[in-house]
Amino acid sequence: MAGTHLLSHHSCSLPKTHNHSFTKNPLPQNLLFPLKSKPTNKPRVLRAVISQNTAKTPLETTKNTHFHHCFSKSEDGYLYCEGLRVDEIMESVEKRPFYLYSKPQITRNVEAYKNALEGLTSIIGYAIKANNNYKILEHLKNLGCGAVLVSGNELKLALRAGFDPTRCIFNGNGKILEDLVLAAEAGVFVNIDSEFDLENIVAAARIAGKRVNVLLRINPDVDPQVHPYVATGNKNSKFGIRNEKLQWFLDAVKEHPVELKLVGAHCHLGSTITKVDIFRDAATIMVNYIDEIRAQGFEIDYLNIGGGLGIDYYHAGAILPKPRDLIDTVRELVLSRGLKLIIEPGRSLIANTCCLVNRVTGVKTNGSKNFIVIDGSMAELIRPSLYDAYQHIELVSPAPANAEIATFDVVGPVCESADFLGKGRELPTPAKGTGLVVHDAGAYCMSMASTYNLKMRPPEYWVEDDGSLSKIRHGETFEDHIRFFEGL
Numbered sequence: 001m002a003g004t005h006l007l008s009h010h011s012c013s014l015p016k017t018h019n020h021s022f023t024k025n026p027l028p029q030n031l032l033f034p035l036k037s038k039p040t041n042k043p044r045v046l047r048a049v050i051s052q053n054t055a056k057t058p059l060e061t062t063k064n065t066h067f068h069h070c071f072s073k074s075e076d077g078y079l080y081c082e083g084l085r086v087d088e089i090m091e092s093v094e095k096r097p098f099y100l101y102s103k104p105q106i107t108r109n110v111e112a113y114k115n116a117l118e119g120l121t122s123i124i125g126y127a128i129k130a131n132n133n134y135k136i137l138e139h140l141k142n143l144g145c146g147a148v149l150v151s152g153n154e155l156k157l158a159l160r161a162g163f164d165p166t167r168c169i170f171n172g173n174g175k176i177l178e179d180l181v182l183a184a185e186a187g188v189f190v191n192i193d194s195e196f197d198l199e200n201i202v203a204a205a206r207i208a209g210k211r212v213n214v215l216l217r218i219n220p221d222v223d224p225q226v227h228p229y230v231a232t233g234n235k236n237s238k239f240g241i242r243n244e245k246l247q248w249f250l251d252a253v254k255e256h257p258v259e260l261k262l263v264g265a266h267c268h269l270g271s272t273i274t275k276v277d278i279f280r281d282a283a284t285i286m287v288n289y290i291d292e293i294r295a296q297g298f299e300i301d302y303l304n305i306g307g308g309l310g311i312d313y314y315h316a317g318a319i320l321p322k323p324r325d326l327i328d329t330v331r332e333l334v335l336s337r338g339l340k341l342i343i344e345p346g347r348s349l350i351a352n353t354c355c356l357v358n359r360v361t362g363v364k365t366n367g368s369k370n371f372i373v374i375d376g377s378m379a380e381l382i383r384p385s386l387y388d389a390y391q392h393i394e395l396v397s398p399a400p401a402n403a404e405i406a407t408f409d410v411v412g413p414v415c416e417s418a419d420f421l422g423k424g425r426e427l428p429t430p431a432k433g434t435g436l437v438v439h440d441a442g443a444y445c446m447s448m449a450s451t452y453n454l455k456m457r458p459p460e461y462w463v464e465d466d467g468s469l470s471k472i473r474h475g476e477t478f479e480d481h482i483r484f485f486e487g488l
């Protein structure tokens with residue numbers, strides 16, 4: 001499999017024989033990207049944020065004229081990733097669609113959390129479920145992140161990428177014994193999710209011969225005001241324990257002093273949260289539980305408030321809370337109890353660092369609907385089909401002056417009517433072969449990709465700190481698929 005190759009290839013830069021010369025962004029790079037600067041006098045325009053009908057935006061949109069992002073449309077009408085033109089990258093790589101990331105944007109996103117957490121003892125546990133690219137994991141580990149894991153394989157990958165196990169947290173409502181034994185052996189934190197989960201953790205501790213540091217995942221029953229599929233902290237959720245059962249769990253932990261050490265309390269409300277008051281409400285409830293737990297003689301140090309901070313998927317200039325806003329709402333509470341804070345961001349670290357780059361196969365009209373058909377699909381990026389999620393879409397190069405602007409559904413070739421990347425998007429009618437990107441594809445896109453219709457998972461690239469392009473994951477091939485049947 002391609003993934004196995006990846007682990008043994010540390011430098012995946014494009015082959016030296018490949019000497020395509022990329023056009024550098026003509027705009028002043030030092031406005032946003034101090035690493036590569038080639039100043040000109042041209043002003044930066046932010047066409048990316050105004051190119052579409054944004055009527056669906058659910059938030060009050062205060063126009064933010066300083067919308068800074070690694071992907072930007074310059075005055076010449078071309079989309080750039082940091083300093084490289086996306087249309088030129090598209091022509092230079094071996095396969096489309098593909099995922100294109102900015103490594104410096106990942107660094108900037110982590111720095112935003114680190115700066116926000118100054119003055120607190122904390123762990124940034126990156127939620128690997130959002131994106132499990134091995135090169136990205138290594139980078140996040142090098143930046144000092146811990147990891148949040150929801151399966152034994154994610155645990156193995158985190159250990160292989162070199163994450164410090166004492167900064168890793170194993171979550172999940174259905175953790176199996178085999179994976180819990182790995183977790184106990186590795187010495188990661190484990191969240192207790194239910195009565196049977198506690199029993200399994202005790203069994204795993206015995207098998208591993210190790211005492212496990214555990215946190216209780218308590219359901220604070222705070223409404224995160226998000227799509228029901230990504231809400232997790234309400235009372236009918238399949239995750240966590242109900243607060244009225246807290247005493248049962250405390251008694252059970254007390255009965256297993258050899259196997260379990262209670263070190264903290266955890267909650268995770270949901271994902272795509274755009275109001276930080278929600279985190280404050282949950283943290284207030286959680287520190288009250290911590291007070292109760294401490295009153296029973298437990299010496300617990302950690303408050304884990306989970307992940308869930310949303311991002312600006314609409315690119316309409318809404319001012320959304322940043323990591324600092326999130327941390328500032330809980331800072332005093334955490335300090336007042338002398339707690340160490342664990343946060344578990346996934347989306348807000350990785351989503352805006354990436355686009356799925358596609359090529360237009362053709363344009364068609366049926367009845368009253370116009371369609372742009374691209375080579376990417378729900379197989380590579382399922383969020384629109386799964387959650388009706390909005391992800392911003394735009395063309396990577398300027399449309400000819402005579403291109404008609406129309407309203408399109410942007411769809412893939414997969415044999416399902418649910419195969420769409422965007423609906424009702426106002427765009428210039430693209431010529432065959434034009435590049436089209438789906439923005440904010442870094443989280444829950446490649447990690448949720450499938451091979452449905454035998455569309456093989458795409459390759460991934462990133463723009464390096466020095467502005468060059470490197471491959472960070474091989475695309476899967478037909479031969480990879482056939483290998484599953486060899487020798488049967």
Ligand SMILES: Cc1ncc(COP(=O)(O)O)c(C=O)c1O
Pocket residue numbers: 127130148171232268270271272306307308309344345346347348443
């Ligand atoms: C327990 C837990 N922690 C963290 C996360 C990451 O959430 P997000 O990517 O929204 O930050 C998730 C994702 O749903 C989760 O279930």
